[in-house]
Amino acid sequence: MESYDYIITGGGSAGCVLANRLSADPSVKVLLLEAGGAADNLLFHWPAGFAKMTKGIGSWGWHTVPQRHLKNRVLRFTQAKVIGGGSSINAQLYTRGAAADYDDWVTQAGAEGWSYRDVLPYFKRSENNQRFANEFHAYGGPLGVSNPISPLPICEAFFQAGQELGIPFNADFNGDRQDGLGYYQLTQLNARRSSASTGFLYPVRSRPNLTVKLRSQALRVVTERGRAVGVELVTGSSRTPVVVRADREVIVSSGAFGSPRLLMLSGIGPADHLRSIGLDVVHDSKGIGSNLQDHLDLFVIAECTGDHTYDKFNNPFYAAIAGLQYLALKKGPAASSLFETGGFWYAEPGNKDRSPDIQFHLGLGSGIEAGMAKLRNAGVTLNSAYLRPRSRGTIRLPDRDPMSAPLIDPDYWSDPHDRDMAIKGLQVARDIMNQPALRRYVQNEVLPGRGVATEEQLFDYACANAKTDHHPVGTCRMGPTSDPSSVVTPDLKLIGIEGLRVVDASVMPLVPSCNTNAPTIMVAEKAADHILGRIA
Numbered sequence: 355m356e357s358y359d360y361i362i363t364g365g366g367s368a369g370c371v372l373a374n375r376l377s378a379d380p381s382v383k384v385l386l387l388e389a390g391g392a393a394d395n396l397l398f399h400w401p402a403g404f405a406k407m408t409k410g411i412g413s414w415g416w417h418t419v420p421q422r423h424l425k426n427r428v429l430r431f432t433q434a435k436v437i438g439g440g441s442s443i444n445a446q447l448y449t450r451g452a453a454a455d456y457d458d459w460v461t462q463a464g465a466e467g468w469s470y471r472d473v474l475p476y477f478k479r480s481e482n483n484q485r486f487a488n489e490f491h492a493y494g495g496p497l498g499v500s501n502p503i504s505p506l507p508i509c510e511a512f513f514q515a516g517q518e519l520g521i522p523f524n525a526d527f528n529g530d531r532q533d534g535l536g537y538y539q540l541t542q543l544n545a546r547r548s549s550a551s552t553g554f555l556y557p558v559r560s561r562p563n564l565t566v567k568l569r570s571q572a573l574r575v576v577t578e579r580g581r582a583v584g585v586e587l588v589t590g591s592s593r594t595p596v597v598v599r600a601d602r603e604v605i606v607s608s609g610a611f612g613s614p615r616l617l618m619l620s621g622i623g624p625a626d627h628l629r630s631i632g633l634d635v636v637h638d639s640k641g642i643g644s645n646l647q648d649h650l651d652l653f654v655i656a657e658c659t660g661d662h663t664y665d666k667f668n669n670p671f672y673a674a675i676a677g678l679q680y681l682a683l684k685k686g687p688a689a690s691s692l693f694e695t696g697g698f699w700y701a702e703p704g705n706k707d708r709s710p711d712i713q714f715h716l717g718l719g720s721g722i723e724a725g726m727a728k729l730r731n732a733g734v735t736l737n738s739a740y741l742r743p744r745s746r747g748t749i750r751l752p753d754r755d756p757m758s759a760p761l762i763d764p765d766y767w768s769d770p771h772d773r774d775m776a777i778k779g780l781q782v783a784r785d786i787m788n789q790p791a792l793r794r795y796v797q798n799e800v801l802p803g804r805g806v807a808t809e810e811q812l813f814d815y816a817c818a819n820a821k822t823d824h825h826p827v828g829t830c831r832m833g834p835t836s837d838p839s840s841v842v843t844p845d846l847k848l849i850g851i852e853g854l855r856v857v858d859a860s861v862m863p864l865v866p867s868c869n870t871n872a873p874t875i876m877v878a879e880k881a882a883d884h885i886l887g888r889i890a
């Protein structure tokens with residue numbers, strides 16, 4: 355039987371980091387399994403390829419169950435199925451959140467050792483920042499981090515509009531303050547996407563002790579007498595499962611939906627749920643698949659006074675010109691992630707007790723993401739998301755078939771506080787778009803539209819249009835063993851089964867106040883030190 359020291363199930367943001375760090379020791383044999391294929395399409399590498407990513411490329415094609423508090427709407431929920439995972443299909447925004455987010459992991463969730471002071475060195479370890487080198491940033495790491503290459507004049511007007519409303523310009527959201535509007539730094543290097551696979555995996559693919567199996571889906575973790583000893587998997591179109599053995603550990607890195615799904619398929623999860631679908635219970639862990647948190651986006655779409663955004667490049671002729679410009683000069687629309695401008699502010703600007711609780715993403719066009727309205731003329735989109743939701747959802751299995759899509763229920767707005775804050779955030783977004791500085795560029799609000807003003811109308815608008823920001827976390831949360839809802843200990847060992855860890859976005863006990871790729875990479879960097887025994 356094939357055997358390895360470590361088997362990593364999932365080559366996403368976390369899995370690629372682990373594959374690199376664990377195989378750095380030539381005496382250790384590592385297998386990385388990824389259900390998706392290679393990122394061999396140019397769209398994965400050109401920054402503007404993001405415009406196609408929520409429309410089906412390299413993803414599982416999953417949806418939520420009907421959302422009770424959004425008038426039973428079913429929302430599309432893109433999750434990556436390709437090497438590099440989310441980092442190969444995301445909008446490339448490089449954000450870390452506020453120091454208080456990680457301090458809360460310790461004080462509110464008992465995740466000892468994950469305070470901001472503890473995790474900052476791990477953010478810096480991965481970073482190859484092209485601009486900053488200071489207390490918060492470093493260069494020379496595997497992950498390229500750069501400022502936008504071809505920003506548009508409307509971005510500068512957006513910053514001025516913020517200042518007219520009292521929101522300052524911020525040159526670095528990952529520095530000492532998050533507040534303000536500005537350019538995001540992006541996971542890009544030399545005008546190309548810098549994903550976990552291009553940054554961490556490809557440079558080390560030739561290591562003889564690292565095996566990467568693409569189109570290989572883990573069906574279950576094999577356990578013997580309370581210990582994980584291997585993984586059962588299928589590769590390509592084969593339906594015949596094979597088992598590979600793990601002499602040291604199985605590391606589940608299948609993402610916030612994929613990891614609890616795989617554990618439950620292995621009989622590890624809430625016993626009553628497993629029994630209800632006819633699965634034998636190997637280990638009862640009630641926290642697996644619970645505590646699901648996500649950021650929900652609302653948005654304003656406005657019509658521009660002229661071609662001030664990238665909408666016209668949807669036309670094949672202009673798209674060809676953009677492609678040539680990119681190939682020749684590494685500039686222009688194809689070099690833009692389309693969401694490279696935004697910032698952080700407060701739903702209630704009078705209440706600034708902690709860090710900001712609303713995040714903005716300025717979309718340089720309309721209809722960039724699946725399900726968002728596309729205008730006939732040039733448009734601009736301003737997304738707003740409430741960052742610290744109180745609602746908690748679940749992920750469950752519909753049956754015992756490992757090929758069935760999971761039941762994804764974020765239960766958005768089950769806590770009405772989240773709805774109130776989201777609608778307040780949307781109002782701030784509308785206010786920004788209405789400031790004088792943007793009048794040169796923005797003609798009129800199309801969505802929600804002038805007629806949508808009362809609380810009820812805004813609620814209806816939100817129910818019809820809200821979309822995920824793709825930041826699911828928390829479904830295998832870390833915490834102390836004394837808490838029955840903890841799934842993994844702070845060194846990410848699965849409580850109750852030996853030789854098994856979970857390392858990815860699912861272990862975060864609380865969603866950080868930002869996009870979640872950089873935090874996931876940080877989690878994997880620190881996990882590697884735990885696994886290799888460099889820290890307790």
Ligand SMILES: Cc1cc2nc3c(=O)[nH]c(=O)nc-3n(C[C@H](O)[C@H](O)[C@H](O)COP(=O)(O)OP(=O)(O)OC[C@H]3O[C@@H](n4cnc5c(N)ncnc54)[C@H](O)[C@@H]3O)c2cc1C
Nearest residue numbers: 364366367368389439440444445446447572612859869871
């Ligand atoms: C459309 C989109 C836009 C986003 N935009 C941003 C952004 O701009 N900035 C940002 O910071 N974050 C963004 N995010 C979020 C961020 O990318 C994710 O939080 C991060 O990638 C999560 O990493 P992960 O390792 O937990 O999971 P993933 O990266 O999802 O990796 C899990 C991997 O495991 C594989 N897998 C699952 N099940 C199995 C199995 N049984 N066997 C084998 N393989 C399996 C999957 O195919 C996948 O490749 C975005 C996400 C999406 C989807």
